[in-house]
Amino acid sequence: MVRVIAVAVAVAALLLAAWVFFLAWRNRPIGQSVLAGAGVVEALILAQVVGAIVLVARGEHADEPLTFVLYLVASVVALPIGAWWAVGERSRSGTAVLGVAALVVAVMVQRLQQTWS
Template sequence: MVDGLTTTIEIASLALAVWCLVSTVRDQPMVVPHLVAIAVLELLLIGQAVVSTVLMVGGERPAETITFVGYLATVVLIPPACAVWGFMERSRWGPAVIAFACLILPVMMVRLEQIWDPSVL
């Protein structure tokens, strides 16, 4: 895993969560800029997944490979799933769904780092 990319994902995710929470408080539905931000976050997550996969194919493996792959697949699938859900919910709760997902992602990224390198604990 690339530490700098992981940190970028965590910061972007938290920033998007704050933005979506502000939209929720202001009683605003999800709009196209929210979708663009989710797409950017998704591209960052896909980049991390590709880098991690290349590293694993190259021989560098986490201690718990199956758990790592499960977490990695989950973090890649969360943003599109929440984007669809948030877009379908045309009330203020659409951005709330995205904010919730964006608060989960940094936690999962930290866990991925711990699985990849147990000495990070």
């Protein structure tokens, strides 16, 4: 795995989570700026997927291939599902769901690193 991209994804996801949990604490729904931030994190995740595909095409592989692929797929879908939920439920708990999804992404990225090495 490309370590720089993994660190960027984890840091961006943690910053997004902190921002969203602050909004939930203030009882505010997410806005366009939060969705834009989630879009940036998702773009970084997709860059990580492309990097993983390139590395596999070059002959490298994960120690646990099935686990790696499942974590990769889950990391791609977690944030859009959380954002969809937060947009649909304009309450404190709906906002918090996006924060939890961002935390999940940060953890999955670290787990991806572990399964690769």
